[in-house]
Amino acid sequence: MGRWEPNARQRLEKAALDLFTERGYDLTTVAEIAERAGLTKRTFFRYFADKREVLFGGQEELTRLFSEGIAGAPAGATPLEAIGRALDAVAGIFTGERLAQARARQPVVAANSELLERELLKRTKMVQAMHDALAARGVSEPTARVAAELGCLAFGTAFHRWVEAGNRREFGALAVEALSELRTATAALG
Amino acid sequence: MGRWEPNARQRLEKAALDLFTERGYDLTTVAEIAERAGLTKRTFFRYFADKREVLFGGQEELTRLFSEGIAGAPAGATPLEAIGRALDAVAGIFTGERLAQARARQPVVAANSELLERELLKRTKMVQAMHDALAARGVSEPTARVAAELGCLAFGTAFHRWVEAGNRREFGALAVEALSELRTATAALG
Numbered sequence: 001m002g003r004w005e006p007n008a009r010q011r012l013e014k015a016a017l018d019l020f021t022e023r024g025y026d027l028t029t030v031a032e033i034a035e036r037a038g039l040t041k042r043t044f045f046r047y048f049a050d051k052r053e054v055l056f057g058g059q060e061e062l063t064r065l066f067s068e069g070i071a072g073a074p075a076g077a078t079p080l081e082a083i084g085r086a087l088d089a090v091a092g093i094f095t096g097e098r099l100a101q102a103r104a105r106q107p108v109v110a111a112n113s114e115l116l117e118r119e120l121l122k123r124t125k126m127v128q129a130m131h132d133a134l135a136a137r138g139v140s141e142p143t144a145r146v147a148a149e150l151g152c153l154a155f156g157t158a159f160h161r162w163v164e165a166g167n168r169r170e171f172g173a174l175a176v177e178a179l180s181e182l183r184t185a186t187a188a189l190g
Numbered sequence: 191m192g193r194w195e196p197n198a199r200q201r202l203e204k205a206a207l208d209l210f211t212e213r214g215y216d217l218t219t220v221a222e223i224a225e226r227a228g229l230t231k232r233t234f235f236r237y238f239a240d241k242r243e244v245l246f247g248g249q250e251e252l253t254r255l256f257s258e259g260i261a262g263a264p265a266g267a268t269p270l271e272a273i274g275r276a277l278d279a280v281a282g283i284f285t286g287e288r289l290a291q292a293r294a295r296q297p298v299v300a301a302n303s304e305l306l307e308r309e310l311l312k313r314t315k316m317v318q319a320m321h322d323a324l325a326a327r328g329v330s331e332p333t334a335r336v337a338a339e340l341g342c343l344a345f346g347t348a349f350h351r352w353v354e355a356g357n358r359r360e361f362g363a364l365a366v367e368a369l370s371e372l373r374t375a376t377a378a379l380g
Contacts, residue, residue, distance in 0.1 A: 081380055117307035117310065120307065121310055123310075142343065145375075189333065189340070190268020
């Protein structure tokens with residue numbers, strides 16, 4: 001088997017998700033994932049540190065895009081406008097092609113507390129990245145923290161609606177809507 | 191060794207924290223924790239499902255107090271006023287006696303990604319409990335979600351300041367201050 005397989009990462013992610021859905025996460029081995037993808041275990045570990053990580057491959061890209069989106073917002077943008085740019089920036093990832101994969105992934109993660117904990121750790125890193133990007137724009141504490149948390153909530157809401165059965169709306173539009181709802185909600189906090 | 195040891199839970203928590211600090215979390219076994227506490231491994235597992243849980247014993251009480259605090263707020267209270275009641279309700283836990291333990295616990299959790307992930311899961315359950323208690327008061331979405339997140343941020347900020355070396359202020363006062371700062375911050379979101 002050659003060292004540089006085309007689309008190795010994507011093939012491993014798809015094979016893992018298929019196997020986790022068929023047999024469950026616990027009963028699937030890395031060797032089986034590699035075999036299903038037509039690759040070796042060694043190749044798997046070139047892309048992922050452990051079995052859990054195969055489900056979180058997109059997270060680094062997401063975090064990077066959030067940071068870039070905030071950094072690239074116009075100079076006069078408010079914290080929530082900068083968050084809006086971050087959500088725009090990630091919308092490009094959530095194409096129709098990715099929808100089936102995202103839909104299959106959710107129940108796998110939800111069914112396993114180990115995966116759920118890893119998901120929360122990734123979420124925390126995402127919030128931290130947004131926070132740091134806002135702080136770099138001069139947004140003070142705790143406004144940067146609150147804006148980052150709202151950005152994460154808007155992302156989570158939009159993602160949830162996007163993967164829902166029957167949804168036909170695009171991620172970008174759902175994110176704009178979710179952020180706008182959160183902005184309105186802050187006015188009702190008292 | 192008798193079945194009902196006095197203060198078994200507290201003794202196990204203290205022994206675990208001492209050993210984790212001395213040797214590190216990974217190098218400490220449940221048998222060693224039980225031995226240090228003058229108890230048996232069997233007793234340990236009567237109180238805690240696994241080694242990790244010995245560091246999270248207070249979390250259920252915290253979550254219960256948050257919920258009760260919100261439920262017990264006056265009928266006309268705004269969501270953030272109800273959150274203020276929740277923070278009041280938990281302040282009773284964070285006595286001077288608990289401070290040394292809380293200070294010792296933080297570096298142990300921060301040094302271990304397994305513990306950090308468990309901490310995040312507990313935090314998520316805490317936010318969910320506050321959210322549910324607000325929803326039960328008729329607070330609508332996503333206001334309940336935002337208020338619960340702000341409650342958790344206020345709690346985290348107050349706790350962080352409380353355990354800081356040299357701090358002499360009480361948890362309750364720090365929580366009032368943190369929540370007030372967050373209320374002000376939401377006005378600067380744009």
